[in-house]
Amino acid sequence: MRRASTRAISRRSFCTTAAASLAVLLAGCSNPFSQLAGTHTSVSDSIAKKTAALSPKVTNTVEKNVLTVGIDPDSDSALLFVEASGKAYGLDVDVAEALADELGLRVRFVSVSAGSAKLGSTCDVVMGAAKGDVSGSTVVGNYTQTASAFFHDGSTGVAKVEDLSSKTVGLQGASVSQSTLQKTGLKMTVKSYNDLNSAFAALSSGKINYVLCDAYCGFYLQESYPEASFAGTLDAPVERGVAVSSGNAELSEALASALKKIDGNGVMELIRKRWVNGEKSLDSSMQIQNVPAGTSDTSDGTTASVGGGAATAGANAATI
Template sequence: MKIAARSLAALTVALAAALGGCALPAAADPASLAGALRGSVTTSVEQARAERAASLVPAQEIPTLKTAGRLTVGVRADAGCPAAFTGADGELEGYYVDFASALAEEMGLRVTFVSVSGVDAALSDSVDAVLGVRSGESAVATIVAPFEDEGVGLFGKGASDVPDAAALAGATVGAQDSSSSLRALGATDLAVRTRTYANVNAAFDALDAGEVDYVLCDVNSGGYLSTFYDDVSLAGTIAAPSRQGVALLSSDQALESAVDEAYARLESNGRLACIRARWFGTGERLGEGSVVRAAQ
């Protein structure tokens, strides 16, 4: 799957469009929004991070942290864009980065990112948490803070209400050739025509050109790419979406409590919605209401 990283100009424009009337809370940290806010702050990202880190006071004592006063976060090496990737300036950025930075800040902690492969080994050895883990994926972890929606979605131009199967009948859907999204579509009874492309970027270009009615792909990749096009958004998911969260050692009750409380604050103060809007074009979460229904 080919997904291009945004240029600095595109990031700034996308943030303005995505947040719309979404006001950042007074406590929002410019550094936690990385490159997108660079055009509106006078300090560098590195300076902002340093200044913010110097002001942090731990909300509670967590003796089990790998490094005192710091949340060490594992990001799997294959996470990719838009979860976590190296930007043009060499800095790590992405949805995971913004989310974990905000989460750590709510806990009064600094944050360090570590590339990991296996969840269990990393938690036992080098990190406090691993991002983007499904329930049941780890033998030693509890999954908390379900910050990431997961599913296969249909993206269309001018999409508003979720279509039902009857409305989709005969529609042309573009998708990456031999993708897991196409396999998921095959498990449904949706009567659509498919047109395949070398990558999901090409499918979105085809949607923009009017060559297909929808693009079928992972909801996060599609949400990210939709911000590059006028009037493109998620129309619906082809099955019930699930969520991925933060993996913590099941034995670490102190850290679990602190993360749960910090995550609840991110949801209630609107910061999570704003971070999601930056990367996916909307702060809304997916649920049963996003699923394409059978024809009545």
């Protein structure tokens, strides 16, 4: 990929221009990703300058003095924005760049499929991986989590089942969040939208009671819709970290140390402020309790859907 501009990226402009130039890639997305491969400079001038001045702390990498980072567009990982030009931005990208900086390495991004990623050959690491995603790997750290979450206009804390029952929820059609809801016995009226901005706008105007979406997408959109409050996850959060070859102890240990370093020196906090509104990690205490299970007769758990259809390809694609 061509070297990315180091210009400041506005989160708000990402939201408002997403339909024209950006896609949020979560699991199952088939949006163009081929241009991602190549050397990608840091989003921060300071990181780039520091990396150039540092000595590599590891030697066992695919390319000398380079951390080759695999990003899987079909994973359930956190926010990933890809411009029409192929340039990639997002939480995974920023974390990878910060880790490479700590290791004294340049960074190169390649598109991979977690199921067939060849650690130590195609790439050194795969970002946003859960245990079992990448064959022959050890997952280091848990810098991000995935779960479908409800958002409400005004703070309510973690919702209860009775709070949700018979209410109207907006979501993006054909998304993982919709599928997750359909597997429960919750009885809610569903309105589907072409993008999450439209769903959050409907929440803000009082047309719906809740939005259900990937938690991190919701956190991201809270900057544009500050009245939207997190109301709990529908499913248990899945921890995700950095997959590295089980046979590369040197890199695994170095990554664990680097993750601890950026978590302690404020870098991770800055990254999370940029992409997820500064929200901390998801945990089991944030999951809505006693959600009824779906049955063969009521497996959809919802009434008929109205509104727009899915705007993006794939089971977990989400357009902001």
